[in-house]
Amino acid sequence: MNFRGGIALIRKSLFSFMASRGFFWTLSISWMMGPLVFMFVWLAAAGNGSIGGYNKSDFTSYYLILILVNQLTYPTSHWVIGENIQLGTLSTWLMRPLPVIYEAVASDMALKIVCMPLVLALVVLLGIVLGFGTVLSWTATALFVPALLMACMLRFLLSYTIALFAFWTQKIDSLLNVNDTLVFLLAGQVAPTLLLPGILRNTSMCLPFRYMLGFPVELLTGKLAVQDVVTGLVIQAIWVFVAFILQKVVLSHGIKKYTAIGG
Amino acid sequence: MRYLHLLVIFIRASFQREAAFRFNFAINFLNTVLNLVGSIGGLAVVFHNKDSLNGWGYSEAMALLGVYLLMLGLKGLVIGPSLDSLSGLSGELWTGLFDFTLLKPIPVQYHVSFRKWSLWSVVDITIAAAIIILAVFKHNSLPSDITYGTYILFPLSILISLLFIYSVLLILASAAFWYLGTPLMWIFDSLIQTGRFPVGIYPGFFRILLTWFIPVGFIITVPAQVLSGRTDTALLAGGALLSAVLFTAATMFFRQSIRKYSSASS
Numbered sequence: 022m023n024f025r026g027g028i029a030l031i032r033k034s035l036f037s038f039m040a041s042r043g044f045f046w047t048l049s050i051s052w053m054m055g056p057l058v059f060m061f062v063w064l065a066a067a068g069n070g071s072i073g074g075y076n077k078s079d080f081t082s083y084y085l086i087l088i089l090v091n092q093l094t095y096p097t098s099h100w101v102i103g104e105n106i107q108l109g110t111l112s113t114w115l116m117r118p119l120p121v122i123y124e125a126v127a128s129d130m131a132l133k134i135v136c137m138p139l140v141l142a143l144v145v146l147l148g149i150v151l152g153f154g155t156v157l158s159w160t161a162t163a164l165f166v167p168a169l170l171m172a173c174m175l176r177f178l179l180s181y182t183i184a185l186f187a188f189w190t191q192k193i194d195s196l197l198n199v200n201d202t203l204v205f206l207l208a209g210q211v212a213p214t215l216l217l218p219g220i221l222r223n224t225s226m227c228l229p230f231r232y233m234l235g236f237p238v239e240l241l242t243g244k245l246a247v248q249d250v251v252t253g254l255v256i257q258a259i260w261v262f263v264a265f266i267l268q269k270v271v272l273s274h275g276i277k278k279y280t281a282i283g284g
Numbered sequence: 285m286r287y288l289h290l291l292v293i294f295i296r297a298s299f300q301r302e303a304a305f306r307f308n309f310a311i312n313f314l315n316t317v318l319n320l321v322g323s324i325g326g327l328a329v330v331f332h333n334k335d336s337l338n339g340w341g342y343s344e345a346m347a348l349l350g351v352y353l354l355m356l357g358l359k360g361l362v363i364g365p366s367l368d369s370l371s372g373l374s375g376e377l378w379t380g381l382f383d384f385t386l387l388k389p390i391p392v393q394y395h396v397s398f399r400k401w402s403l404w405s406v407v408d409i410t411i412a413a414a415i416i417i418l419a420v421f422k423h424n425s426l427p428s429d430i431t432y433g434t435y436i437l438f439p440l441s442i443l444i445s446l447l448f449i450y451s452v453l454l455i456l457a458s459a460a461f462w463y464l465g466t467p468l469m470w471i472f473d474s475l476i477q478t479g480r481f482p483v484g485i486y487p488g489f490f491r492i493l494l495t496w497f498i499p500v501g502f503i504i505t506v507p508a509q510v511l512s513g514r515t516d517t518a519l520l521a522g523g524a525l526l527s528a529v530l531f532t533a534a535t536m537f538f539r540q541s542i543r544k545y546s547s548a549s550s
Binding site for chain 1: 333
C-alpha cells in the first residue's frame with residue numbers, strides 16, 4: 022500500500038475538480054433526479070395507507086438516504102478509464118510507479134468530496150420540507166458503515182472491471198450503460214427491492230446490484246430483520262471478493278492487449 | 285424556399301457524418317432498447333403495487349410515458365444536437381469555432397437550431413409512437429375517450445410542447461454565453477425526467493415549479509391528458525399563449541447573448 026502516492030493523486034484530482042465544480046454539481050443534481058422522481062411517485066401511490074409495509078414517511082426517509090448513498094457509491098472513473106484505453110492515454114497511468122487502480126480510486130474519492138456538500142445540503146433541505154420521520158437506531162447505524170463501505174467497493178469494482186474490457190472492445194460505453202440500467206432497475210432506485218414483483222425481487226436478492234445501493238439503505242431505515250442483515254452482509258462480502266479477483270484477472274490479461282496509439 | 289433547401293443540406297451532411305461511424309449505430313440500438321426496458325419496467329413496478337396513480341390508470345400512464353419518449357425523441361432529432369454543438373460540452377462556445385458560424389450568410393439562430401440532425405432519433409420516435417398507439421387502442425379503459433377532436437388537438441398540443449422545448453433549450457443554450465463552463469443544457473435533461481409521471485403527483489411547490497418555470501407539465505402531461513380524453517381547453521390555450529411568449533423571450537435573450545461572445549483564440 023502506497024498511501025503517500027494515493028493521497029497525492031487524490032489532491033491532484035481534487036484541485037482540478039474544484040476548479041470546475043459547477044460542472045460536477047450539475048452532474049450530481051442529475052443523479053438526484055431519478056430517485057427524487059420515484060420518491061414522489063411512491064408518496065403519491067402510498068397516499069395515506071401503506072404499500073408492502075412502507076408508508077409515506079418510510080418512503081421519504083428511504084429515498085432521502087438513498088440519494089446520499091447513491092452519491093457516495095456512484096463511481097465515475099470507469100467512463101474515463103474506457104476512454105483512456107481507447108485513446109491510448111492510459112499510458113500516463115501505466116508509467117506511474119503505482120497500480121492503475123490507484124488513479125481510479127483517487128479520482129472517485131476526490132469527486133465525492135467535491136459533490137457531497139451540495140448533495141448533503143439539498144437532502145437536508147428536502148428532509149426539512151418533506152419531514153424526515155424515521156428514528157435511526159444505533160445498531161443499524163453501526164452496521165450501516167461496513168455495508169456502505171462494501172457497497173462503495175462493489176459498485177466501483179464492478180464498473181471498473183467492465184471498463185477494463187475496453188482492452189478488447191475499444192469502445193465500452195454501451196456496456197457501462199447496461200450496468201447503469203440494471204442498477205436503476207434492481208438496486209432499489211425504482212422501488213425498494215422488497216416491493217419488486219416476485220421474480221425480479223428474488224433475482225435482485227442474488228445479483229450484486231442491490232448490495233451496491235438498496236441494501237445499506239434498507240438496513241439503516243430498519244426495514245430488515247436481523248437474519249436478513251446477516252445474510253445481506255455475507256452476500257455483499259462474497260460479491261466484493263469476487264469482483265476484486267475478477268478485476269485482477271481482467272487487468273492482467275487485458276494489459277497484454279494494450280496498444281497505445283498516437284505519439 | 286431557401287430555408288428548406290438549407291434544411292435538406294443539413295440533414296444530408298448529418299447523415300453522412302453518422303454513417304461514418306457504423307459501430308455507433310449498434311450502440312444506439314442497445315441504448316434504445318435499454319431505455320425502453322428501464323422506462324416500462326419502472327412503470328410496471330409501480331403499477332404492480334397499485335392500480336391507479338393520482339387518478340391515472342396503467343394504460344393512461346403508459347400513454348403518458350409514450351408522450352415522454354416522443355418528446356425526448358423529437359428533441360433528440362434536431363434541436364438537442366444542434367444547440368448542443370453550440371453550448372454543450374466542447375461545443376463551439378468552448379472551442380471558439382462559433383466564429384465561423386457567425387460569419388455564415390444565414391440567420392444565426394436558424395443555423396444553430398437546425399444544423400445537426402441525429403437520425404437515430406427517428407427510431408426512438410417510431411417506438412414512442414408505437415407505445416402511444418398501443419396504450420390508446422389496446423387497453424379497454426381508453427378507446428371510448430378518443431373522439432375526432434383528439435386527432436386535431438393531440439398534434440396541436442405536441443406542437444405547443446415542441447415550442448416550449450425549443451424555447452427552454454434556447455434560453456439555456458444562450459445562458460451558456462454568460463456562464464461559460466457549466467453544462468446548463470443538462471439541467472433540462474435532468475428535469476425533464478420528472479415528466480415520466482403526471483405532474484399532478486408532485487407536491488405543491490414542485491408542481492408549480494414544473495408547470496410554470498420548467499414547463500414539464502405543459503410539455504408532457506397536457507398532451508397525455510388530451511389522449512386520455514380529459515382535455516383541459518383552458519390549459520391548452522394558456523399553454524399556446526405561454527409558449528409563444530416564451531419563444532419571443534428566448535429569441536430576444538439569444539440575440540442579447542451572442543453579443544457576449546468573445547471567441548476563444550489568443
